[in-house]
Amino acid sequence: MRTKLLSTAVATTAVTGLLAAASLAPAATAAPLVETGRSGWDWDRDKHHGKYLSKKVTGKRVFEHLEELQEIADENGGNRAAGTEGYEESAEYVERVLRRAGYETERQYFPVTLFDLEDLTVEVPGVELEPIAMTYSTSTPDDGVVAGLVEPAIADGCPASDDPAAPHEDSWAGVDATGLIAVVQRGSCPFGAKALAAGEAGAAGVIIYNNADGALNGTLGGANEGYAPAVGVTATEGAAILAAHEADPSLQVTFDLQATTTDAESFNVLAETRRGDDENVVMLGAHLDGVDEGPGINDNGTGSAAILETAVQLAKDKRINNQVRFAWWGAEELSLVGSNHYVADLVENDPEELEKIAAYLNFDMIGSPNYTIGVYDADESTFDAPVTVPDGSAAAEEIFTDYFDDTEQPWVDSPFSGRSDYQAFINNGIPASGLFTGADAIKTEAEQAIFGGVAGEQLDQNYHGPGDDLDNVNKEALDIMSRAIGHAAQQLAYSTEAINGVEPDDDRGHGHGHGRGHGHGGGR
Template structure:
C-alpha cells in the first residue's frame, strides 16, 4: 500500500480512513433523473458527479453504433463511418458551447489485402490485413519460415535479427512469427534479406495470441520510423502453421495507398490561465472489422458526456479535449498533432489524460502505472505522472473499487505526449488478454475469457459494454478533468485555485498486483 501523502492545493489526498466529502456513491447518479443538469454550472465535484453517468455516455455510444450501421459496419479511418463520427462529435461539442477546431493530418488509406495459400493443396484464402508501414505489391512466391517455433510454449524471436535470415532465398515470401521485438524490425530485416513479401503470424503461446494479428510495423524497437517497400500482411497462428508446411507457396496482395487526409477534433473551454492547458483525449476511429463501440467508443463517449456537463464551468486552467483519428493505424492522429506543436505550445500543456477502452465487458479496473510499481516502463515517465496515477487510484479507493496497474508502455495516444516530457495518465479496462482466476475473484466476470472477447471484431457493438465499468470510469474521468481544471499544482507545480466545495480523497489502497499489465495487444509492440 502506498504511504498516505498530501497533494496539491485543491486536491487533497488524505489518510485511507478519510473519504471524499464531495463524492456520492457510484450508481447514485442513475438512481433517479437529475433535474436541471443541462442548465446549471457543475463547478463542484458533487454537482459534476451527480450529472455525469453511464446513461449519458450510452446515448453517445448508441449514436456511434447507428453511424457504423449506416456506413458498412465500421468507423475506421479513411472510411465514411469515421467522417460521420467526426461530424457527430463536432455537432455535439458546438451545441454544448465549446470552441471546436479541426486538426488535419496526412493519412494513406490501405484497402482490402489478400493472403492465399496456393500449395500444398487444398488451396485456401485467409482473412488478413496489411500492417501499418506496409508497402504495396502483388506477389506470388515460395513461403520460407524464418526461425519460427511451433512447439509449446512457442517462445519466439523470429525475425528479430539480421542473422535469422542467413541463407534466406531472395525472391521468397518470409513467414515470421510474432514475439520479442517490434513488427517493424521483422519486416525490415526480411526486406534487407531480399524477401518480396512478409507474412507475420500470431505466436500461439497463449489463448489471446491465437487469432489474426494485424498491427503496426512502421517503427523499429528503438523507435526509428521505417517504411517498407514490400507487402506486409498478418495471419493467425493456425494459418501460419499451415503456411509453414514444406512446399508452401502463397499469393500476397496489398493495394497501393490512397491519400485521404484525416481529422482530429480539438475542443477548448478557455480558462483564466491559458498558459496552463489540461488535455484529455480518446481515439475516435474503429478498426475496419467492426463498429468499435468499446474500442474506443467508450472513451470517446465518456469525454462527450463530460464536455456537455462541464460546458458552463469557468475553469482556472484552459481545458482541451481531443478525439484522435487513425489510432488503430499506429497512433497517427495524436502523433501528428504533437509533432505539429511548437515547443512553446508543448510547454503550455500541463498534462495529458488518455482514455482508451473504459467499458470492457469482462473488465478489470486499471490506471496507467506512472510510478512503475508494477511494471518498468520502456520509456522515461515524465515527472508528474505519478500524481495523476495517485488521483485515479484514490478515486477508485474512495468508491470501494479494487484496481490494478496498466503498464505505462506508450502504446496508446499518450505516447507522443510522454515522449515530449508531458506528464500523462489514464484508465483502461482491458482488451484481449485473458482474465485469471485471481482477477475473477476480485472483479467478477468470466475466468479464462479475455477482458473483451470482441476486441477488434465485428461484435464490438453496443452490447459489448459493461455499464458498471463505464459508470465508474466516466465519474473518475469527470473528477480528474474538473479537478485539474482548477489546479495542476500536484503535477507541474503551477498554483491554481481551490476546487469549489473542496475535494478530499483517501490515499490509494494500492494495486491488486495480479500482473494485469497492458491488458491488450498494442498496435506496434512485439
C-alpha cells in the same frame, strides 16, 4: 476504508495503432497483493473538487452518445473508420454536442494513408490459422507465393541496433531467407522493423507470432515498399507453425496477401474550456475513428463518448483554475496519426504551447465486455515501462487510483507502454495517465475473482471485429470509468499541483484565463 488491490497481469494488446511499438513491451507477469500510496496530494482539501463530475458523467449519459455513434455506423456501411463518411458524421455529432454546451470547436487536418485489405490466405499444412494482415503490409504477387519456411538466427527477427538502451545483433546474419516465408516472434522492436528486416533478407512474406496470449492485430506504422508482406498470428499458432517446420523442414506454405494504400486526409476535433489558465492546460483525449471491420463502439466510441460528456458537464463548472482541452483524435487505427500530428505540429511551430500542457489523460476502450478496471502503471509498481515515464505521470495515475480507493472500487495496473495516443506526449516529456478495460488480452482467474466475467476469454471478444457494437459494451465498466474520468477532469481543472507544482488559484476559478486559442496549427 482503503481498498486493497490485486495487481494482476493486464496484458494490453490495445488498438491497432498502438501496436506499432507493441513489441517493445515485456511479457506481463502477475504481481502480489499490494497497497497503493498517496502522491503527496492534499486529498482532504482537494477531493471535493472532483465529486460533482463523478456524479454527472455517468455511464447512462455516455451510453446515449454511443447510441448516436452506433446509428452513424449503421447508416455508413457498418463502420466509422478514418477517411469514411462514418468518421465525418461522428465528428459532426461531437461538434454539435460541444457547440450546444458552449464550446468553440476546431478541426486540425492532416494527411493520412488509408490501407485496404482485399484478400488474405495463409495456409500451413496441418496447422489451423486465423492470420491478421498487418496494416500497411505490402502485397505478394497477384497469385501469392508457395514457399518454404525460414527462421532467423534470433527469434525476434529484429535488425541490428547500436542503441545503448536496446542494443541488438542482426537477427538475419548468416541466414538466407530469399524467397521463403519468415517466422518471427513479437518483441524487441516494432513490427515495421521486423517486416523491413525480413524484406531486406529476401523473404517473400513474414509471419509474426505473439509472445503473449491473444490475437496479434498490428500495424507496420506506415507504408514502405521494402516491407515483406506481413501477418500476425497467436502464440499458439506460432508454436504450431514452428513445430510443423521442425517436423518437416521442406514444408511448403501458401501465402497470398493483396492490399492497396490510398493517400487521403483526416482530422482531429479540438475544443477547450472558456475558463481556466491557458498557461497551465490539462488535456483529455480519445480516438474517434474505428476500424473498417466494425462500428468501433467500445474501440473507441466509449473513450470518445466519455470525454464528450465530461466536456458537457465541465462547461457548467464555474470553479476552473486550469484550462481543459479535449481532443478527439483521427486515424489512431492507422498508427496514431492524429495525435502524432498534433504534437509534432506544436514541436515544430509552437514549442512554448507544448510546454503549457501540464498533463495528458488518454481513454481508449473503457467498456470492454469482459473488463478489468485498468490504470496506466506510471509508477511501475507492477510493470516495468518499456518507455521513459515523464515526471508527474505517477501523480496523474494516483488521481485515478486514489479515486478508486476512496470509492472502494478495485482496480489493476495496466502497462504504461506508450501504445496509444499518449505516445507522442510522453515522448516529449508531458506527464500522462489513462484508463483501459482491455482488448485482446486473456482474463486471468485472479481478474475474474475481482471483476467477474470469464477467465480464459479475451477482455473484449469482439475487438476489431464486426461485433464491436452497442451490445459489446459492458455498462457497469462504462459507468465506473466514466465517473472516474469526470472526477479526474474536474480535479485537474482545479489543481495540477501534485503533477507540476502549480498551486491552485482560488481567485481564478470564477474568471477567465489569459485568452483563447488552442495552441496548434493546421485548423481551417
